[in-house]
Amino acid sequence: MSLKRIFILFFILINVICAEDLADRIKQYNAKQITMTTAREMNIVISEDGLFVLFSSNMNGNFDIFKKDLNTEETIQLTEAPGNEYPQFIEDEDDLYFISDATDIYGNIYIKDLKGSKEEIIYNNKGEEKHPIFNEKNIIFSKKIDKFRFFSYDIKKKKVELLKDAEGSKVVFSADGKQAIFISNEDNDGYNSLYSFKLLDGRFTDVEQISFGAMIINGVDISADGNTLIYSAIKSDTDDNDIIDIRDNSVLYKITFENNSVTQFQLTPENYSSKAPKISSIGNIYYISTRNGNDDIWTSHIDGVIPRESSLDSQRLIADFLFLKFKAKKVLSEGSKSNHKEESELLDKSLLSYNRILSLFSADKEKLLDVYYKMAEIYEIQKQFEKAESIYRLIQARYSEDKKISEKANFYKKITELKRKGIKTDSYGF
Numbered sequence: 001m002s003l004k005r006i007f008i009l010f011f012i013l014i015n016v017i018c019a020e021d022l023a024d025r026i027k028q029y030n031a032k033q034i035t036m037t038t039a040r041e042m043n044i045v046i047s048e049d050g051l052f053v054l055f056s057s058n059m060n061g062n063f064d065i066f067k068k069d070l071n072t073e074e075t076i077q078l079t080e081a082p083g084n085e086y087p088q089f090i091e092d093e094d095d096l097y098f099i100s101d102a103t104d105i106y107g108n109i110y111i112k113d114l115k116g117s118k119e120e121i122i123y124n125n126k127g128e129e130k131h132p133i134f135n136e137k138n139i140i141f142s143k144k145i146d147k148f149r150f151f152s153y154d155i156k157k158k159k160v161e162l163l164k165d166a167e168g169s170k171v172v173f174s175a176d177g178k179q180a181i182f183i184s185n186e187d188n189d190g191y192n193s194l195y196s197f198k199l200l201d202g203r204f205t206d207v208e209q210i211s212f213g214a215m216i217i218n219g220v221d222i223s224a225d226g227n228t229l230i231y232s233a234i235k236s237d238t239d240d241n242d243i244i245d246i247r248d249n250s251v252l253y254k255i256t257f258e259n260n261s262v263t264q265f266q267l268t269p270e271n272y273s274s275k276a277p278k279i280s281s282i283g284n285i286y287y288i289s290t291r292n293g294n295d296d297i298w299t300s301h302i303d304g305v306i307p308r309e310s311s312l313d314s315q316r317l318i319a320d321f322l323f324l325k326f327k328a329k330k331v332l333s334e335g336s337k338s339n340h341k342e343e344s345e346l347l348d349k350s351l352l353s354y355n356r357i358l359s360l361f362s363a364d365k366e367k368l369l370d371v372y373y374k375m376a377e378i379y380e381i382q383k384q385f386e387k388a389e390s391i392y393r394l395i396q397a398r399y400s401e402d403k404k405i406s407e408k409a410n411f412y413k414k415i416t417e418l419k420r421k422g423i424k425t426d427s428y429g430f
Helices: 003-017 020-027 312-332 340-360 365-381 385-398 403-420
Strands: 041-046 052-060 062-069 075-077 085-091 095-100 108-113 119-123 129-135 138-144 148-154 159-173 180-184 194-200 203-209 216-222 228-234 251-258 261-266 274-279 284-289 296-301
Touching: 020 312, 041 085, 041 274, 041 284, 041 296, 052 085, 062 085, 085 129, 095 129, 108 129, 129 159, 138 159, 159 194, 159 216, 180 216, 228 274, 251 274, 261 340, 312 340, 312 365, 340 365, 365 385, 365 403, 385 403
Parallel strands: 159 203, 216 274
Antiparallel strands: 041 052, 052 062, 062 075, 085 095, 095 108, 108 119, 129 138, 138 148, 148 159, 159 180, 180 194, 194 203, 216 228, 228 251, 251 261, 274 284, 284 296
16 A cells, blocks of 8 residues: 555545544434335335334245234235235225235225224225325225326225316325325326325316326325424436436435525435335335335434534535545455445435535535535546536536636546546546
């Protein structure tokens, strides 16, 4: 190891060692894997007390419903029908509503007593009922006629009603029913959006769009008080095929409604898929993730896999610490077998923290400029050269009045472009 590298490593280690408290705080936000099968899990439902989760899994062939105790970690199978069963929601603590295609290839809505063996069909009709949810003693669901539309089913009267003035695939309500969100139908490009609304006399009123841009939203949940929204969406071309589609990775985002303002930030990295979030009553979130390859259930803090700080400097401290820790591990592993998974996670989290600075804080241009360069550096390390180039173009646009900054960004952009094309930059004297 060269003398220069020894000095660099010494500097990094001193900074990392002096931040043990920070390391402990970050560790508290590490995601935890709940299921570890080779099967595919989906349709998470969390008990009202947050002590167990229900989910659908094809570990035995068909999709059956399973229950996992989060304290004892015991998993038991609840259904064994010849078809596929998917849990939807729990009402009155013990009544599980689920969809089964045992008697209809499109699926019907059933109810099951979690403490006994009673099971009966609640709604039986032609076609697929998607994402049923309970609201004021009615079941709200989406169904495709000419396009996906919302319906309300009165269980006692056994009467179904078309809800007017909105179309979409899924709806969620806060516990008091005052805050409600739905996912719209896809547009011609396959993208959709989130809308808030109020349900009044069979109509969607005060409809307001709350997500913008090209994205494919594939999950949403709302907190009991209606102040927090967690959704999953595909926003980037993560498989580099020049289109955004369902093959790209999905990411979790959080929206908070506070003091008549809306705040949004990213919760999970783009290097693996995270989708279909559910908010627990005890303050964490559960979701389906491919982090270890399969569609498994994971849980994390409601602010995601890194802390959300109240100031730019504190958030920057976390980002810099994670990036320094990555560099230290990289230097230490030279000439030996490195832990690529650990290094990749450090890069993911540092990038997430830098990105959070841009989402949550307004700052002077000098501070933001350094954040942009750090993000571009990480993208280059990850060999995501197009994303690094886009950062340099962003710097050029936002700092166009400063010739020195603009020229520097252009210089780095050209080097990154050469790297993307597989051209050795040392041949050009860089």
